[in-house]
Amino acid sequence: MSEKFDLSEDRLLSRSVVDAVNSWDDPLDSDNALHATIQFYMHNRAWKYIFVVACFIAIIFVAGYTVTIGSVNIGFMEAYQTIWNHLTGNIIDTRADYVVWTLRMPRVIGGIFAGAGLAICGVVMQNTLKNPLADPYTTGVSSGASLGATLLMTVFGLGLGSTWGTIGAFVFAMIPVGIMILITKMKDASPTTMIMAGIGIMYIFNAITTMMMLSAEAQTMQAIYNWQVGTLDLLKWEQLPVMAIVVIAGIVISMLVSGKLNVLATGDESAKAMGIDAEKLRIWCLILVGIVSAAVVAFTGLIGFVGLVAPHITRLFIGSDNKFLLPASAVFGGMLMIVADAVGRIILFPEVIQVGVIMSFIGGPVFLMLLLGSKRQMW
Amino acid sequence: MSLIYNDNMQIIIITIADGLSVGLLIQSCSLKGEKMDSKILIGAAVIVIVAIAGVGAFFLMNGNHGGSDPDPFVTNSDTNRLLVYGNADNNNYLDKDDIKFINDIVKNGEWDKKKYPFADANQDGKVTSADADTVQNFLDGKKGTMYYMDWNLEVSSVPYPLTGKFAVAYDSSLWIGQIVGFYEDVTYMSRPQGFVDGLREDMFPGAAERIEAQGGTQRYEFDLERLIAANISVCLGDTNALTDNFISKVKSYPSITPILLPENREHNGLNWSNSVITLGVMMNKQDNTKEYIKYIEEVSGKIESAVKEATKSQETKTYLLVYCDPYEPGWYVDIRGTDPELYGDVVTCEKLPLKSAMAPQGDGYIQTSVENILALDPDVIIFSTWGPFMENYTIDEYKALVHEKLDYLKESTAYKTNQCYSISYEVYGTLPGIAGLIYLGSQIWPDLFDEKQGLEYIQEYFDKFTKISGTDVKTVTGLLPLVQKDIE
Numbered sequence: 001m002s003e004k005f006d007l008s009e010d011r012l013l014s015r016s017v018v019d020a021v022n023s024w025d026d027p028l029d030s031d032n033a034l035h036a037t038i039q040f041y042m043h044n045r046a047w048k049y050i051f052v053v054a055c056f057i058a059i060i061f062v063a064g065y066t067v068t069i070g071s072v073n074i075g076f077m078e079a080y081q082t083i084w085n086h087l088t089g090n091i092i093d094t095r096a097d098y099v100v101w102t103l104r105m106p107r108v109i110g111g112i113f114a115g116a117g118l119a120i121c122g123v124v125m126q127n128t129l130k131n132p133l134a135d136p137y138t139t140g141v142s143s144g145a146s147l148g149a150t151l152l153m154t155v156f157g158l159g160l161g162s163t164w165g166t167i168g169a170f171v172f173a174m175i176p177v178g179i180m181i182l183i184t185k186m187k188d189a190s191p192t193t194m195i196m197a198g199i200g201i202m203y204i205f206n207a208i209t210t211m212m213m214l215s216a217e218a219q220t221m222q223a224i225y226n227w228q229v230g231t232l233d234l235l236k237w238e239q240l241p242v243m244a245i246v247v248i249a250g251i252v253i254s255m256l257v258s259g260k261l262n263v264l265a266t267g268d269e270s271a272k273a274m275g276i277d278a279e280k281l282r283i284w285c286l287i288l289v290g291i292v293s294a295a296v297v298a299f300t301g302l303i304g305f306v307g308l309v310a311p312h313i314t315r316l317f318i319g320s321d322n323k324f325l326l327p328a329s330a331v332f333g334g335m336l337m338i339v340a341d342a343v344g345r346i347i348l349f350p351e352v353i354q355v356g357v358i359m360s361f362i363g364g365p366v367f368l369m370l371l372l373g374s375k376r377q378m379w
Numbered sequence: 380m381s382l383i384y385n386d387n388m389q390i391i392i393i394t395i396a397d398g399l400s401v402g403l404l405i406q407s408c409s410l411k412g413e414k415m416d417s418k419i420l421i422g423a424a425v426i427v428i429v430a431i432a433g434v435g436a437f438f439l440m441n442g443n444h445g446g447s448d449p450d451p452f453v454t455n456s457d458t459n460r461l462l463v464y465g466n467a468d469n470n471n472y473l474d475k476d477d478i479k480f481i482n483d484i485v486k487n488g489e490w491d492k493k494k495y496p497f498a499d500a501n502q503d504g505k506v507t508s509a510d511a512d513t514v515q516n517f518l519d520g521k522k523g524t525m526y527y528m529d530w531n532l533e534v535s536s537v538p539y540p541l542t543g544k545f546a547v548a549y550d551s552s553l554w555i556g557q558i559v560g561f562y563e564d565v566t567y568m569s570r571p572q573g574f575v576d577g578l579r580e581d582m583f584p585g586a587a588e589r590i591e592a593q594g595g596t597q598r599y600e601f602d603l604e605r606l607i608a609a610n611i612s613v614c615l616g617d618t619n620a621l622t623d624n625f626i627s628k629v630k631s632y633p634s635i636t637p638i639l640l641p642e643n644r645e646h647n648g649l650n651w652s653n654s655v656i657t658l659g660v661m662m663n664k665q666d667n668t669k670e671y672i673k674y675i676e677e678v679s680g681k682i683e684s685a686v687k688e689a690t691k692s693q694e695t696k697t698y699l700l701v702y703c704d705p706y707e708p709g710w711y712v713d714i715r716g717t718d719p720e721l722y723g724d725v726v727t728c729e730k731l732p733l734k735s736a737m738a739p740q741g742d743g744y745i746q747t748s749v750e751n752i753l754a755l756d757p758d759v760i761i762f763s764t765w766g767p768f769m770e771n772y773t774i775d776e777y778k779a780l781v782h783e784k785l786d787y788l789k790e791s792t793a794y795k796t797n798q799c800y801s802i803s804y805e806v807y808g809t810l811p812g813i814a815g816l817i818y819l820g821s822q823i824w825p826d827l828f829d830e831k832q833g834l835e836y837i838q839e840y841f842d843k844f845t846k847i848s849g850t851d852v853k854t855v856t857g858l859l860p861l862v863q864k865d866i867e
Contacts, residue, residue: 352751
């Protein structure tokens, strides 16, 4: 007698998959491949849950540790005592309070949100474009933000840490996204079109940026390049709510469409067969990624490789199911960001190496591995 | 992304970013080449990774990072600054005393080449009466070739007397020109048009209209063809403008003389005071520099006495120069680097009995953080601001700019002991810097320096050596250092 799995109560499988499985006329165990796949999936489900939970616990520990390390000598327990004293309004050591609460905490918390935001943008881009090298900046956000930053500084004389500087960087970061949407509307929203459009826009914007930088003062150029490398140094408490709201909203929305992203990753034809408009989904994903990455870039500059590295490393452990991959990548990306920042802060004291530079040392080798490696078809 | 900036870290990042986009394109187009042997690919990948890591580590580790103690403070005497061969007695003047000195050497038959290198006026390797004749010719204003020690501490030459139109790299050359007497001859500057247009009319009258801007490249290397077109005879700049590339090209064009003397910063121990005094002689305009020489010798003398006293009574203090720029929200400090060039604000501040809280490293312009500054916790923090002077901020705007940075350092010892100050890099990083040192010193060591005298020296400098003679220096942004109570 054939064994029939009762999948109707399984919340992890989307309705469409359950219906497809249940519509098989043949007994399940006559199709060994499907049987084995489903059995494998169900056996690994627990492991994926454990991994995601472990990531959340890990980031709490990592964040908890990075807030205690820095060049000012404050002990591990003393750092937590300082935080507790601040929260209870009982500040004893104003110096320690300033260092831990005002300098370190915003960087750590902001770093988590920035890393999480860029990581989920990377996951979404890799799925929608079906390309393992896609990252948040494939939307052209980086080139738009660079142009905005350069324009603000060279023409309007606005500093990059200012409110208007941040708003300007965000607005300009969205311009390439808007152009890409127009192009996809005029042509099509296939992965190739979007990538080509993104690269084309990137080169145009970069050319304009370079032209402006050629006539800029040396100090202005230095400031622009530093911003382009990316830093968490500019993050303050008052800025965090804005970034947090956008990133959290982005994570929630991406989780809501994670099932559709799974289907999209199998190809446009499969998506159509499942009733998903692939082109429309791609455009909405582009908008989502554009907004989230622009919100991060406006506050931190262009921190590269998080959106590329975090999803791929997470994928090694958890596979390509976006239901797990998205939250795990978000947490891993946040963790990676604050670890890289901590390394940059302490490795060459008193000099500081920006987080973007540390990320490049990590991202470069991973990038090479990607070029050489995986035969995966699903991202 | 085009690469025009030679910061090594960013070369690596930009190269990887470009590679990423190319890789993305290749992947997306599904180009199918021949399948390479995986072992070769892995080997190549390992080599590339090691190479990138090695290059990165080399540049990161370059310089003396945090291992040794900071240098002891250095006095930078402003006597013995004339670098012309013929200045046999090593003072700041080319005069009959040098002729007598040379004749004495000839008479005694003994020449201490190390101690008196400038006695060999004609650079023939010996000191003879011909050297005395050479000096006499210089004093008579006769045409010839004058040798001098350049910023590489090697011998260079100029046609004597030096005349013609000047091309310069920075506004600091205009300060030099105002003293020596070639200010009106400056007709070219290797800076962007915006910079030339922004030259203050009160400080540099007529300069914005007269000077042609080169525009363009970040490092401001002189463009030889443009200089020829502009009928330039003399180039004065720094190592960014007078690059090795430019110097090798201009050697084959004798109508243009590069002056390898610093117009700003210090190079191998030579700074702008060397340039003023030496150019005065080169142009046969020593009379114009005599007042300047007298002034800096007097001020330097007072500073050196105070330094000796401070050393004896162990009153030297640690300090950090925190760079403050309206466009750069990050934290940078100016310190001694490991290469021969020193930033002007470091040159100026280290005349005082101050010891850097950070060891020499890199090129002297170091990115750091608020926490690192708090950890180093120097006795004195001096904000070196860029922008307020040249962009004509009001004094209140200047104070607001510094206040924003000062706010972050409230937990520092320097702040708590009211030892935070601000200087304008554009003033204190160049010639007029020495003028404010007695005043700045009086704030840090009230027993060693006199505040009233310090203010008088600043006023005297700007009255005698600049175009704003008669203007109260307290009313001009950037001419006086700001003290902490001004900034708060």
